[in-house]
Amino acid sequence: MSRTASRRPSLLGRLGPAGLAIALLLLGGLVLAGPYGLFAWGEQNAMLDQREARIALLEAERATLANRVERLDPERADPDLVTELLRRDLNVAHPDEYVVPLSPGQ
Numbered sequence: 001m002s003r004t005a006s007r008r009p010s011l012l013g014r015l016g017p018a019g020l021a022i023a024l025l026l027l028g029g030l031v032l033a034g035p036y037g038l039f040a041w042g043e044q045n046a047m048l049d050q051r052e053a054r055i056a057l058l059e060a061e062r063a064t065l066a067n068r069v070e071r072l073d074p075e076r077a078d079p080d081l082v083t084e085l086l087r088r089d090l091n092v093a094h095p096d097e098y099v100v101p102l103s104p105g106q
Helices: 011-033 038-071 079-090
Strands: none
Touching: 011 038
16 A cells, blocks of 8 residues: 555645745735725725714714703703894894894805
């Protein structure tokens, strides 16, 4: 019995050096141009900066709205804000007041 007759060829023997080189080139290509590769990294950082700016705007808007809600609390409502909202929403004015319309650019 000979041992060489029962041995299968190894992976290197089947693919050869060219096959392994192609596999390494494919993996290297994925590292550079894949969805999480080096080229996509800059784009993801730019998107992260845009989203952080959007979050900052939304947090500022939320703080403004929270302030208005706090000032409209029925227990201690801000009279100036209540008057402003009544005049704006219901078109209410005192008889001795004058309404001066402003152009949209002002």
